[in-house]
Amino acid sequence: MSLSTDNPKAAERAYDLPGSFAHALWRGVLCKCPRCGEAKLFRRWLKPVDTCPNCSLDISGQRADDLPAYIGIFVTGHLLAPVIIALVTAFALSAMALLGIIIPLAVIMLIGLLQPSKGAVIALQWWNGMHGFRKERVEEPPA
Known part of the structure; x- marks a missing residue:
């Protein structure tokens, strides 16, 4: 079934819009x-698809830039801080041993967080109608 972007009402019937910002963000994560929450957002590691094959959303205009990396650094730093403090205070490890534990752990965490962070940033842009996205919301039922 092909969806036409000329008729947004017909396109909305083919998929469920997220009911909240948190739901849209979770889909991105x-x-x-x-x-739509159905199709893959990325065709390669950090390369998003140009258009969603399910709902025909044009994703090519997204501008995630460096924000996903900043989010990954922020989260990794905050999660590793207690680990570093525990390693330093509870164990008598040399500086090289600490680096041998912390650096690989930080790199793995950063790589693991990068794609979900970029998906969340794209979802944020879509939800707010930024960078060529059209702001779409679930219609509230009349009171």
């Missing part, structure tokens, strides 16, 4: 399309 799971590396799924923020609009």
